[in-house]
Amino acid sequence: MQHRILFRRLFLLPALKSKTPAPTRLLIRHAQLNSQTRPQLPFLSTPLAKNHQFRYLTTERKRWLVYEVYLAFKYTAYFWAIVGFSVIAYWSVQQEWLERKYPTPHEWGFLTRLRFRIAKWGPDRTDWVGVETDWVVIGEYAKNVIERLEDRKIEGAGVEDLMEGGIWIDGIGNSGYDITAKSEPWRRGYYEALMLAAKAAEQLDDHVLDTTRRLVFPASTVIGPSNPNPKPIPAGAETAPREENCERAFEEPETFYMRVLTTRGFSSRQKMDAALAYASWLDFKQVPEAAIRMYDWALSLASENTPPTEVPYDKGSYVLRDNAPAPSKNILDALTALAVHKARYEDISTALPILLSILRARRSLPETQSKSFTTYNKTETPSDSPWTARNIFNAIKRLAAPPAYPPPPPSGELPPIRDAQERCEEAALNLYIGEIIYASKAREDGLAWTREAVDLAEEQLHKLGPGPSANEDAKKTCRECLSSGLENWAKMAARLAREEREKEAASPASGTWFGLWGDSKHQKHGEKEETIGRWAAEENVVKERTRRAQEVLDELEAPNTPFSSVFSA
Structure with missing residues (x-):
């Protein structure tokens, strides 16, 4: 047995030591490799016919689909979160801007202040170009604010009736309340809400509400016996309402005016x-x-x-x-x-003596006091840069702190000072007097008064200067006076110039016998020289003044850059 084992080892040893395999034929090699692969099982092989079954959802594909779904939900959540935060940021900035432009009493609730800001912003909105002011929305917001302020459970704690059970005024409703227990900002805000509601009621006085659709229409478009010729509805609007389905759209203006006049505390x-x-x-x-x-x-x-x-x-x-x-x-x-x-x-x-006495009284008012100029230390020099420490500190303070409610306006119980506002009021008085005198057949005098009003209003506008200032009320009064004065002046001069031309055309030629020949003094090469009359020249002056004043009336403030607008003192 031992000899047999030893012989086997000696016979196999040379074959184990040889490292290079013996050359084989190609077809034999591939046949050997194919025979060494794993067996071709039915569920692991690619199907060759329709009847064969195979797996669509493998483990790897499951993981891939789960990951894709996760990414879809993830990025969708990110997208809507960014959109939501952007809307909230925009709305917050807008409300902050509205609060600074239309301040509300700080003691009011959030919803009351929000609706009051939107109501006050309505008449001045310019973001909807070509769309008329929606007085329906303004009136509803203002009325809702009034209801919340008069409700003892919301904002009206401390508001009392003038008498037990209140006072009912026929055709108007309840009278005012006793608001003396409220603070001055609360009373002023309540007054502004009542006046805004009264203004909306004036604008909606000729409107009706279609009770079937809860839509507001002008009364002239209602179809019914009381309006046999209704006006057509604009293209694209809702169909015209029926008279039997309509009622008054808003309360009458006297409802809110009498509320102010009968309230104790204003x-x-x-x-x-x-x-x-x-x-x-x-x-x-x-x-x-x-x-x-x-x-x-x-x-x-x-x-x-x-x-x-x-x-x-x-x-x-x-x-x-x-x-x-x-x-x-x-x-x-x-x-x-x-x-x-x-x-x-x-x-x-009766009117002219009153206006003349008022004009004399205004001209005799004391002049405005001299302005106090800011003094700087010798070591400090005023800087126009917005990046100064004071401007940066003021900008942070304005952004962080809530805006203070403005102080109460003057009571008007003292004689006014003859400042820019009063001079603009003088210009308006001159305009009134000029219209009255012109209507009383003293046309030249009326035109002279109107010309003086235009000069005074334009002078004050130039003194106030362009851009925002503390005298915005004075600038508004002067702009209105200047615009109305130029319009009246143009109409007066045009009428006088027309009458002058008609009078010249109807009069016979001077310097000839019976007007049969033209005046040789005005003849030149067969053409008659035209002479401009007094009022025709006045008409040209008005046109030039209107063109020149249009720059003041239509002045546009240059927009500030973002950084300068934030850090401006």
Whole structure:
């Protein structure tokens, strides 16, 4: 046995030591390799016929699909989160901007302040180009704010009725409340909400509500017996409503005006402004008897804090006395509105003396005090750079701290100072007087008064200068006066120039017998020289002044860069 094992080892040893395999034929090699692969099982091989089964969802494909679904949900969540945060950021910046432009009392709730800001922004919106002001939305927001302020459970804690159970005014509703327990910002915000609702009610006075669709339409488009010729609906709008389905769209304006006049806690100036606005509305509705009563009420409110012996006007003619003390701003405004009402109804003999006495009183007011200029230390020099430490600190303070509610406006119970605002009011008085004198057939004098009003208004606008300033009310008054004055001046001059041309055309030629031949003095090469008359030259002057003043009326403030607007002091 041992010999046999030893012989086997010696026989196999040379074969194990040889490293190079023996050359083989190619076909034999491939046949050997194929024979060494794993067996071809049915579930691991590629199907060769339709009847063979195979796996579509492998383990690797499952993992890939799960990962793809995870990525889809992940990036979708990221996208909508970015969109949501962007909308919230935009809305927050917009509300901050609205709060600074239209401040609201800080003691009001969030929803009340939000709706009040949107309501006040409505008439001034310019982001919807070509779209008219939506007074329906403004009125609804303003009315909702009023309801929340009068509700004892929301914002009206401390608001009391004037009497037990309140006072009911026929045709108007409940009277005002006693809000003396509220703070001054709360009362001022409540007053602004009432006046905004009254303005919306004026705009919606001729509108109706279709109760079937809850849509508001002008009353002139209603189909029914009371409107036999309805106006057509604009293309693309809803169909016209039926008269039997319509009711009044909004409360009457006197509802809100009387709420202001009968509320205890408003100042005399606030009530006087409400009375004058209501009287102007009654003039528009052509109810002069009720309007004159409201003007008298406004004048009594303007002089209620003045002793009877110191009332500066005559109670019969309403003319300011020369030896009387200087009238307050409230009295001047009330008398001006009353005189305009008299002139509107052609009571010139009463209106003109009132306006002239007011103009004399305004011109005799004390001049404005000299402005106090800022002094700098010798080591400090003013810098125009927005990157100074003071500007950066002020910018951070404005962005971090909530804007302060503005202080209350002047009460109007003291005589005004003859500043830019009062000079613009003088220009408006000159304009009123010019219209009245021109209507009373003294056309040249009326045109002269109008020209003086235009000169004064344009001068004040140039003094106030371009860009934002503290005298925005004065600039607004002067712009309105200048625009109206140029329009009136142009109409007056055009009419006088037309009458002048007609008179020259109707008169016979001078210097000839019976007008049979033309004037040789004006003949040159067979053509007659045209001479410009006085009022034709005045008409050309008005056109040039209008062109020159248009630059002031249409001045546009240059937009600030983002950094300079943030860091501007």
